[in-house]
Amino acid sequence: MSNPTDDSMDMSQFHGVFFDEAAEHLDRMEGLLLEIDITSADTEQLNAIFRAAHSIKGGAATFGFTDVTELTHEMETVFDKVRKGEMALIADLVDVFLASGDTLKALLAHRRGDGEAVPLEEVEALCLRLRAFLASEEEREGGASGTGRGGKARQMIELAFGPLDEGFASKSVDGVIADLADFGKLEEMVEPQDGGPATQRRFRMLTEVSLSDMNDTLGFMVSPDKVKVSLVEEQAQGGEPSATSAGAASEATSVGDEGFGLFVDAATLPANQPVSQPVGVVSGSVTPIKPAAKATQAPAAPSGEAASIRVSVDKVDQLINLVGELVITQAMLAQTASEADPVLYEALFNGLAQLQRNTRDLQESAMSIRMMPMSFVFSRFPRVVRDVAAKLGKDVELQTIGEGTELDKGLIERIIDPLTHLVRNSLDHGLESPEERVAKGKVRKGTITLRASHQGGSIVIEVSDDGRGLHRSKILGKARERGMEVSDDMTDQDVWKLIFEAGFSTADQITDVSGRGVGMDVVRRNIQEMGGRVEIETTADIGTRISIKLPLTLAILDGMSVRVGEEVFIIPLAYISESLQPSPDAMRSLHGNQHVVAVRGDYLPVLSLAQAFNVKADVEQYEKGILVIIESEGAKTALFVDSLVGQNQVVIKSLETNYRKVSGISGATIMGDGRVAMIVDVAYLVGLANSRLDKAA
């Protein structure tokens, strides 16, 4: 397939911008379509959808993407009618629009060079469906007006020529008008008195020719910026005059036009301008003009876009890397300078302190560039749930919690696919059909909850449903069928994990949505590739919760460095509640080798970091070392270390880049002296201490 813009190289540099913008417009359109209340659509939303379609069409036309232009044109035409209140917004229309949006995405993806070509028939089919709406709408109106003549509906079209100048004299307008005489009778309208010099000539004609055909015809005669064609009133043949409703319609039209801001000076046409030709509507209001349509406010041109700029991710990453290096350099300087005499080098010390503050601020700002809220991911699920639930005939409500939780952009992009899979799975296998739910005494409507939160230095994303839960015996049976090695005395957790094996599906029936058993293994692999893990909690007939725990792979950490023997470890400051030197009588032993410490009435388990990490400590007695009280997920533990070294900001470096995951360690960092220090996994240590205590107790 040849690219129509091959011969114009200078255009291609704008392609990227167009694709980005088109994608944003499509996303916004989809969001609005899903949000919109069909029974009482907000005009502002309708306008926004129209604008999105129009913007894509404009861009596509510029680059010669005819298929995109064609489809958006039809969308625009239909939605123009809807937003003007000339056509009712129905659920089918929303569906077609959503489908068109998908096709547009595919078309654009193909143009961009990724994704497969979209068959032309698909575009054609959508265009036809959209046209069918227009046709049925016209038919409906025609039928309602039913005066029996069977003629095509006529409409009053207004033609405004201008501005008139040397290049486009009044005389040429006469020529055009003469040519248009075939389409219907034209009548020139008198300019309003205060209209200034005659820069415009306006005509109205009653014609069977549609607005777009008229535009096309005029396009051959006059340059498009010299003429404006607008619909004044649709009218069935032989209609009775009804000046007031015509006036209302005319107002709606002109306000709508103004709102879009495409045409100049639409407001010079007074809303209730006397209509020189009898126009009207038969048998009440056939044209559904909703009061809302009249109330259309001229929306300001989207000005929010100017507040952001597009930057490639590579540039941001480069910036972050540089800032990371700067932080290390700053720490090195601070360390070297600490050996100097503060009295002699006071200015140097002040400068270094300021450098530290600035570096920290710079680092925070740089990091925040890459962070994106989870709403970026969650926002696409209403659509998924809507489509899949409709296909399965289920009644489902989607709840999203913690959309504001920020996650690195790289992770955000990679979490979408696994999450989509889990949600579809919940919809298909998790939730029962409405009848089954009612029979079980549950509410008819199933609920799927997406929740994101920060927990123990990780980001946890949960997909939970209130469906039937997992069935142990069913899974075990299936596993045996597949020839997997299972036994009846496996723990529940181990049984649930079986669903992540390749080719495993307990669905009784393979559906269009899921059940082929490809996927859960991919989900687990994707998540593991991100350094995360998946956990399942389920109760029969209550529901299932699948949690994805992702580590912070790219982040800055405020840490406390502690020393154990020769080694320095970093404890994330956020998990430290206090540090103390215990008095001998605060320590209690439990079964000989386990210890607890009394801190303000609480007994906390004591865990020696040297013991946990198998390193040699210098300090053996508790009262000579330091206890750092760490807290994770509500549980506290006293971590015994030799001494505190200091508080500093560290750049987290993944151990997994060149090595592998080490339990108890969440990452590594480079200290001021250039040495590597390990960042401890607080959640793991707290868990370890408590499990030891449980065993001892």
Added chain:
Amino acid sequence: MMLQQANQTSAKAAAGADVQANEFLTFRLGAEEYGIEILKVQEIRGWEQPTTIANSPDFIKGVINLRGTIVPIVDLRIKFNLGSAEYNQFTVVIILNVAKRVVGAVVDSVSDVLTLTGEQIRPAPEFGGSLDMKHIVGLGTVDERMLILLDIERLMCSSDMALMDGGTAQ
């Protein structure tokens, strides 16, 4: 297991038939001399004390900071039980680029870079040794010296090195 055997046979076949003339970096582990493909070598550094990693096998000495990258250090002498694991100013770390990762290997000393032609490389004989035979590409002869040619990439990726996730799963 099936896969490993298949690999082994194919490695043998490759060693016997068509090992191209290649440049090898040779190093010593105890009394033995080894050769690895020079293209896998990123650089050679002196020994510096790495930061130990909790609960790791004894041959993984820890990690070092190589210009901002965290690089694990493996002591091949401990891994293969060759020579004494002493660390002095002659101890050398070969920084390797294998499987898109950077790994450091501690050896006793680095000798030189040799070009071996096909006929200088003999297939490795079948015998049990401290070093799993599947990582040996062949034996090279230069004058009176014998070189053990290692497939360093496969060695570093193998599960018993415990360098990568998944390798230790079973």
